[in-house]
Amino acid sequence: MTPRMTQALTLIALLALTSADHLMPGVRRIERAGSSTIHFPTPARPPQPPRRLQPHPQPQPLPLDGVGDEGAPDAVGLPADFDELDITTLNRLNDITNISDFAHLFDLLLPVEEDVLAGPAISSRFGGEAAPTEAIELAEMANCKPELVTVPLELPEERNAVYFPTCVRLEQCGGCCYGPLLTCRPTVTKVVRFKVLKTVIGSDANDLGSARRRGGGRRRRRRQNPSSYVEVEAVKHTACQCGCRLTEQDCNPAIHTYYEGECACVCKNSDEKRKCEEQNTTRYWDNDTCSCYCRKPSDCSSGQFFSQATCRCELLTARSGPGGLIGTDEVPSRRPSLPRRRKPVRVPLF
Structure with a gap:
């Protein structure tokens, strides 16, 4: 469009707007003090389709150790009573050290760490806030494994003998096992030998006293106590495992x-x-x-016994032969009477 045509169209529009009756549709004249303006409407936008919100991607749970990509996570349902867990689950539980592994095993949702570790601000009595307290550490399970403990040495008992040392620090099985049926037991042991100093005291005191009584030794001599080394043995635990508290040796194979x-x-x-x-x-x-x-055994009177078969007092039954009266499953409290002894017979000596 040429500039001349633009000027012509503008002039025609101004002439058409000189009267209110000739205003174009949608065009308004705004009268103000000392001025007059014309408002042209803005072109309407075409309707837009409603926007759909895209869902945020959800974080995927971490897989458990020892679980492949195929299949569901190898989690264990949280039992109502931990004492009823089988031995396989207890062994898996006793291999766990931190809280995160415990939560993964039973598919638990851990609380937010800031809510647990962050404590309220502490204000001092002089005004203001005191120094922040130390962060609370997450507890870790003390699993069953060898650890240094004090072990007393099995020393021989001998009069006037003093031994040193009397105890050593040695690896022994320590830690706790989950469940009342299990305990921390050694699986591999080793015998360790130690040299212990043995000193005999008071061995020459009698010899010194006898020399003074004889008058031959006024000079005080230095007391000498004989000493030697003694070998003792102690057991060192090199490997430990949570095992049954009750073993096969504790059972009676007959019953x-x-x-x-x-x-x-x-x-x-x-x-x-x-x-x-x-x-x-x-x-x-x-x-x-x-x-x-x-459940309630009772004391019986004379001539009776308490029977575990009937849970009450029963009369003693008679039987033939020495022993007199006896019960069916109890020995009578009274001792049976012995036969009377005969008078001795005198034999003349020739």
Whole structure:
């Protein structure tokens, strides 16, 4: 468009706007004190489609150690009672040291660290805030492993003998194991030998006293105590592991069967145990002896005994032969009477 055409169009527009009746649609005249302005409308924008919010990417949980890309994480459900965990889960739990691994094992959500470690500001009595307190450290599990402890030496007992030293620091199994059925036990041990100084005291005191009584030794001589080295042995733990507190050696093979997965000695007569537990109001089962006993034994009068079969006092029954009266499952309190002795017979001597 040429400049002349632009000027012509502008002049036509001004002439058309001189009267209010000739205003174009959408054009307004604004009258102010001493001035008059014309407002042209801005072109309307075409309607835009509504914007859709894109969701933020969610952080993916870290995989557990020993778990591949395939399959779900190898997490363990949080039990209602930790004492009921099996031996396999307890061994995995006892290998954990920090809190993060514990949370990964049971799929727990850890609290925000700032809420735990940050404490309130402490103000001094002279005004102002005191120096910030030290940060609280996260506790770590004291796992079962060899650690230096004080071990007393097994020294021979001998009169007038003094030994040094009497104890040493040696690696021994220490730490805690999760669960009441497990304890920290050594798996590999080593015998260590030590030299200990042995000194005998008071050995020449008698010799010095006898010399003075003889009058041959007025000069005071230096007291000499013989000394020597003695070898002693101590056991050093080189490897440790959480194992069953109750071992197979603690069971009686005649009545027990040892189950390592349960860390328990189980009675072989399971039928008798079941019958005894059905009468738990009056009886109880003893796993050490694998026998059923009465809960409230009572003292019986003369001629009676307390029966574990009926849980009451029973009369003594008679039987033939020496021994007199005896009960079915108890020995009578009274000692059976002995036969009367005959009078001695005198034999004449020739």
